[in-house]
Amino acid sequence: MAPSLHDDPIDDCISAVEAPEPPQPQMPPIKVTVVGSGNWGSVAAKLIASNTLKLASFHDEVRMWVFEETLPTGEKLSEVINKANENVKYLPGIKLGKNVVADPDLENAVRDATMLVFVTPHQFMEGICKRLVGKIRSDAEAISLIKGMEVKRDGPCMISSIISEHLGINCCVLMGANIANEIALEQFSEATVGYRKNKETADKWVKLFHTSYFMVSSVQDVEGVELCGTLKNVVAIAAGFVDGLEMGNNTKAAIIRIGLREMKAFSKLLFPSVKDSTFFESCGIADVITTCLGGRNRRCAEAFAKNGGKRSFDELEAEMLQGQKLQGVSTAKEVHEVLSHRGWLEHFPLFSSVHEICCGRLPPTAIVVYNEHTPDQSRGGSRI
Ligand SMILES: NC(=O)c1ccc[n+]([C@@H]2O[C@H](COP(=O)([O-])OP(=O)(O)OC[C@H]3O[C@@H](n4cnc5c(N)ncnc54)[C@H](O)[C@@H]3O)[C@@H](O)[C@H]2O)c1
Structure with missing residues (x-):
């Protein structure tokens, strides 16, 4: 057994x-x-x-x-x-x-x-x-x-x-x-x-x-499990930026923690039935870690940051993935739409920065510069 x-x-x-x-x-x-x-x-x-x-x-x-x-x-x-x-x-x-x-x-x-x-x-x-x-x-x-x-x-x-x-x-x-x-x-x-x-x-x-x-x-907990699988790709893009900028393990760990916190907050705001314990299953913390260490989203985001954001994700996807599809960039856009529609942007600085960086409105370095574009400075706090 x-x-x-x-x-x-x-x-x-x-x-x-x-x-x-x-x-x-x-x-x-x-x-x-x-x-x-x-x-x-x-x-x-x-x-x-x-x-x-x-x-x-x-x-x-x-x-x-x-x-x-x-x-x-x-x-x-x-x-x-x-x-x-x-x-x-x-x-x-x-x-x-x-x-x-x-x-x-x-x-x-x-x-x-x-x-x-x-x-x-x-x-x-x-x-x-x-x-x-x-x-x-x-x-x-x-x-x-x-x-x-x-x-x-x-x-x-x-x-x-x-x-x-x-x-x-x-x-x-x-x-x-x-x-x-x-x-x-x-x-x-x-x-x-x-x-x-x-x-x-x-x-x-x-x-x-x-x-x-x-x-x-x-x-x-269908919604909790599915949102974990969906949102972790946005965190992986952030982790890839950190790698492309050659920041260290502490920074990556911080991104994982902040990302997981935003995943949980976003999921529970959308579906109050989502269980805290789901984030400790394989679909939660384990998936965030593996995707931030390996995986295609992290890899393409690393290349994007290495190039100072000058090459588009579409171009990198076509060149690096040979027909495989990148999910994190489109998910970041979808999450951003929900956040701006519901007036929640300021509570999700990591999610919103990832989208802004992917679109070229912020430089990749903005992934670790929170306070400048975070009105309530809630990034590490507990507002949600
Ligand atoms: N690859 C992984 O490690 C992994 C792990 C867990 C979950 N997932 C998830 O699994 C899902 C599928 O990913 P994958 O890795 O199997 O695919 P993939 O990215 O490796 O391949 C893309 C697939 O899309 C197909 N395709 C292209 N154009 C299409 C069209 N117009 N209509 C329908 N299909 C089309 C291609 O034939 C190919 O099968 C994704 O949601 C992904 O996030 C992937």
Whole structure:
């Protein structure tokens, strides 16, 4: 039995994976489809496929929807994935498992699935949901691994809500300190499933993802888990500026602390139900740390600051990420919209500085010059 790393006996984490599977003779095996096949999407498919082979309640095959592209060789990405059992563009060098089947036809990929895993860059999700209306099974359940949010006229909208609202299905979330390439190499890490009401559904998701090197637990706090995963990318941009400016570990630690504090304050202002304990799960502090040490947002922000903010993030993304998408810059913009719309800007100096720096209205050095543009000087204080 794997030891539990959770040291809080009274929280509502679970370890559903420890329980033997109850026999379910009449139930047809559950079919799983992964919607998305980027870096994390491919690793998610690999994790899931290793479990569906072992768990009798799941159909072995895992469908993975591929946004089709033509590779420089002239071949189609989905065909190469199926031939080589490897996503040569987004996860080169890693075998996905023979039971992962790439499918470029979105409708076909989701048709029979009762468990849908959404894992695309957040800006594409609304369009994908619109295409899926009426095309999925009515008893389907969803989980979102997507970090980001949409800002609408009447306020921010989490990706899990977009999925639920468009498709009329329940949607959990899975977030955590999960740099995809490290999990692809089967290095130990943890993740958090956030669920709304139904713990049985959360247990099913935990079972589907949990492996000996990927420890998954769950908490009843969808918004808290999802906002952690979304907002930490803004903190990672700040950490990247600090690295680009060649500041030291103390500065990075200060940025992490201030960032985490703003994450918690922002989340609780938007959703008072968000739990403090969620910030101590993998989706909280652990994800902030890993993203501020590694990860693409930190890396691009470091390059941006090294160049004195003279090269745009669009340019750096295209040059450094080879088709992968940066989330932190667009999330900083979305967060800034919410803050200015609600009159909260002065309470979130780090979040607002990140956006101003990304837009070129402040120099990268402003990430550690708070008081000049912080009217109430609440950066390290406790106004919120
Ligand atoms: N990569 C990680 O380490 C990691 C870890 C945790 C969470 N996430 C989150 O997972 C989500 C997906 O990231 P990823 O790393 O799998 O993707 P990625 O950034 O590696 O790849 C981009 C993906 O977007 C697809 N795409 C491009 N244009 C598209 C379009 N018009 N419509 C639909 N798809 C399109 C590409 O085919 C590719 O699959 C993001 O929300 C990200 O924040 C990523």
